[in-house]
Amino acid sequence: MSVPPPLASLHTPAELEETLTFLGLYHRETGMPGRAARQQQIRRHGDLSLTTSELTHGARMAWRNSTRCVGRLPWATLEVRDLRHLTQAPQVFEALCHHLREALNGGRIRPLMSVFGPGVRIHNDQLIRYAGYRQPSGEIIGDPQNIALTEYVQQLGWRGGAGQAFDVLPLVIEAEGKVTLFELPAEAIHEVSITHPSCPALDALGLRWHALPVISNMTLEIGGQRFECAPFNGWYLQTEIAARNLADEARYNMLPAVAKALGLDTSRRRTLWLDRALLELNVAVLHSFDEAGIRLADHHSVTRQFQHFEELETRAGRPVKGKWSWLVPPLSPATTPVWHRSYDDAEIKPNFTVQRPAWAATQAACPFHASK
């Protein structure tokens, strides 16, 4: 009869220490009793598994520590669905559809995370992403940022795209060593058509965006443990959609069309037509989400809420870390309080780290950078 290895050998001493440190913080911050007994239990049995309550608080701390996020004030309201028992692709897919519905909450979007079991990964960087198609002419239809993801799902057998500007990509779920494609049902994808309060020509551009940003390519790290499939969402900030996704030259590049719809003089950049088009596109996105009853932040209120978050954190004895270049909005940055500040950008745990895209690993190695 073979003797199973002691559980303690399944983790490194550093992971054990990190878990014990995290549990110390967990008990201090939540006021939950039983710290010494819990730490002793872990030392004795070597099983680092977190309880649902520990996982939930760890996920909230990870959000609180996200240096690139300006919307951290409601970090303690994050709800966590502990689905670590789910390891099969169809179960994961069903739970993701449920996540999309629960998070949308009829428009009153709530911050939500679903944590899946070992061996599960989602290859899409967000649950809802628009396809990007490169035409033989070199022209691009859709979101240029997602060309590689689109080609990847096509290689996996996806034939579903209509070749339009806003085709939602299927989900690529890896589980039990296999990769499977799943097409999201229409009711799981809530989108908002972009209209302008006073310029119908802008409505005619047929712009739209999805209501929920659900990040699915970040590893959640808590106390020496890594959760590779822990998709989470908050709600959008209008500048993400109107000043970047639809505006960037390397994304939908809509400012020239918006300027035309507004009848601006585009003969010289010096007329500031780009700036005017950008502003009106932001007005349109705020107006459209408001009309549709979908929660959306604006850069003035979110940066003031961030100041409030800093005050609360300082009072709690936790200095706030931040990446200034991510915190300042891309529209009228100096009109917001974060512009006038500087931040320490050190990364602390619990936190999220971006995963390498799954398709990058399958691509042929570059001969100049071949590994030794």
Ligand code: ARG
């Ligand atoms: N910037 C990303 C996008 O435009 C979303 C990142 C997360 N944003 C958020 N508000 N939670 O899709």
